[in-house]
Amino acid sequence: MGIFKIEGGHQLKGKIQPQGAKNEALQILCAVLLTPEKVTIHNIPDIVDVNKLMDLLRNLGVIIEHIEQGTYTFQAENIDLKYLESEAFKEDGRGLRGSIMIVGPLLARFGKGYIPKPGGDKIGRRRLDTHFEGFIKLGAKFRYNREDYFYGVESKKLKGAYMLLDEASVTGTANIVMAAVLAEGKSTIYNAACEPYLQQLCNMLNRMGAKISGIGSNMLIIDGVDNLKGTSHTMLPDMIEIGSWIGLAAMTKSELTITNVSWDDLGQIPVVFRKLGITVERKGDDIYIPAHTDGYEIQNYIDGSILTISDAPWPGFTPDLLSIILVVATQARGSVLIHQKMFESRLFFVDKLIDMGAKIILCDPHRAVVIGHDFKSQLKATTMTSPDIRAGVSLLIAALSAKGTSTIHNIEQIDRGYENIDTRLQAIGAKINRS
Structure with a gap:
């Protein structure tokens, strides 16, 4: 089985085009x-x-x-x-x-x-x-x-x-x-x-x-x-990959442009990332993410209670991006409750993030509370295994933001859903190698 070696802590820059859906x-x-x-x-x-x-x-x-x-x-x-x-x-x-x-x-x-x-x-x-x-x-x-x-x-x-x-x-x-x-x-x-x-x-x-x-x-x-x-x-561009690149830009404090995203078909995706405090700008049919050098702050509800982000059938928020949202929240200012309603095993990858230093309370198979670090404590590199496509990419994003060199095993899971992900990320400055 293949592995990725990822040297984290580097800012990325440039344009990336999403694959077909x-x-x-x-x-x-x-x-x-x-x-x-x-x-x-x-x-x-x-x-x-x-x-x-x-x-x-x-x-x-x-x-x-x-x-x-x-x-x-x-x-x-x-x-x-x-x-x-x-x-x-x-x-x-x-x-x-x-x-x-x-x-x-x-x-x-x-x-x-x-x-x-x-x-x-x-x-x-x-x-x-x-x-x-x-x-x-x-x-x-x-x-x-x-x-x-x-x-x-x-x-x-x-x-x-x-x-x-x-x-x-x-x-x-x-x-x-x-x-x-x-x-x-x-x-x-x-x-x-x-x-x-x-x-x-x-x-x-x-x-x-x-x-x-x-x-x-x-x-x-x-x-x-x-x-x-x-x-x-x-075919349309892949909205899950688009959400993944938004999360990657925020976690690595990178300035990225995601091109040809078919904005009108993204539904709640830009809205939910904005609730985490991430700047998502529309430029024609592109998404522009500026470098979040001062971090990003999670919004509360208008009565001051903690934000909950949950999945739902379209036009609700897609369950495939909750793993990305959870990782991005680990470095936000504030706290958020992630509620994965549709699949009871999808949050079990959070133990790897906890090993990296994230503050996450896994309440039950469907819910996790994330307490953001506000970049005051960087995630630490570790060795991990990709359990499924979306968790695998979430761990990859965490590794790219972490201090040190991480190893991800079972990358075939990531390859099931992401086209040439290592070479495409290398093109925007990521230190990632496949072996």
């Missing part, structure tokens, strides 16, 4: 299975999770051509359905959480979709009920092999239905939408996820000939069509 890519790539025609996708991030999904698509028979950096064409004309029942597929599908989203398109177009229990980050329970309950509502028959942890849905012809989702699951909504676009009749999905990446998927499907209305709301209405055609699609 990982969470959008996993949805969009699965959608190519809905048509036999060619689909061109731009701004695809070169990261482990996306590359694994592309390998899975190739094994299914999708013809993938590399046009230029970040741009590929996909043609799912001849799909090998036998691969779905092979031992190779069971192994390939387990290694990637996003593989669950091939089920909806395969079910809609070919009448069957299978998937082994998928892997991904170890951040707590991430159930799949919403996906399969939606497919069942559309008329699919569900089966589950407990011995192999293998899920399957089959249907000769899906039929539109009304459904109220038990949670506003992003991947669940995406999967059900991709199944419903080829179903017979009208489907209504209430309590649907409505984040920008889901909007991107719906808009792409409409360009392919789908009939989806209510995009951007929590009620999607889909009139099924007989078939879809090819299209071209450009």
Whole structure:
């Protein structure tokens, strides 16, 4: 397994452009299975999770051509359905959480979709009920092999239905939408996820000939069509990476410009960082972060009580950035309560920050109180292991701000979600080396 050696305590300076959005890519790539025609996708991030999904698509028979950096064409004309029942597929599908989203398109177009229990980050329970309950509502028959942890849905012809989702699951909504676009009749999905990446998927499907209305709301209405055609699609920049770079700039007192961020799709992200006292300036479609040489101060509520930052479905604050917020708060003036509502194991990385000298009280698996140092006590370098993508980057940011040289093991977790992170950070002055 690879490691990063990070020499902390250096100010960074320059411009950094965010990669294409990982969470959008996993949805969009699965959608190519809905048509036999060619689909061109731009701004695809070169990261482990996306590359694994592309390998899975190739094994299914999708013809993938590399046009230029970040741009590929996909043609799912001849799909090998036998691969779905092979031992190779069971192994390939387990290694990637996003593989669950091939089920909806395969079910809609070919009448069957299978998937082994998928892997991904170890951040707590991430159930799949919403996906399969939606497919069942559309008329699919569900089966589950407990011995192999293998899920399957089959249907000769899906039929539109009304459904109220038990949670506003992003991947669940995406999967059900991709199944419903080829179903017979009208489907209504209430309590649907409505984040920008889901909007991107719906808009792409409409360009392919789908009939989806209510995009951007929590009620999607889909009139099924007989078939879809090819299209071209450009993915949004990754909002999680954008938030990561805001946090990095603040923690290292660096002057950074984050370019081409698609401001209108960032939602609460700039607002929440400003609540921590961080200056986030809009310059065209760029974010400018000045060097916070005097630090930054956490706002209290208007009645003087301690600020709470928690996650919620869009347009609430994304859970993927709470780890970054927690790290940034360790050097703020003031205190904040971090409430991670959605995943019960995501805060367990804070013991590493405590080892580095951070003042954090882990109240329970979901809540932590952070008492900021105001840069009066610098974090100390240490050796640590990345438990998941977001915690890994949070520890990397902590290491870049710390005194001394830190070592991070299991950096493959970071590579799952961040493209060439070491070389991109080196370009703005970070002392980081991979071995």
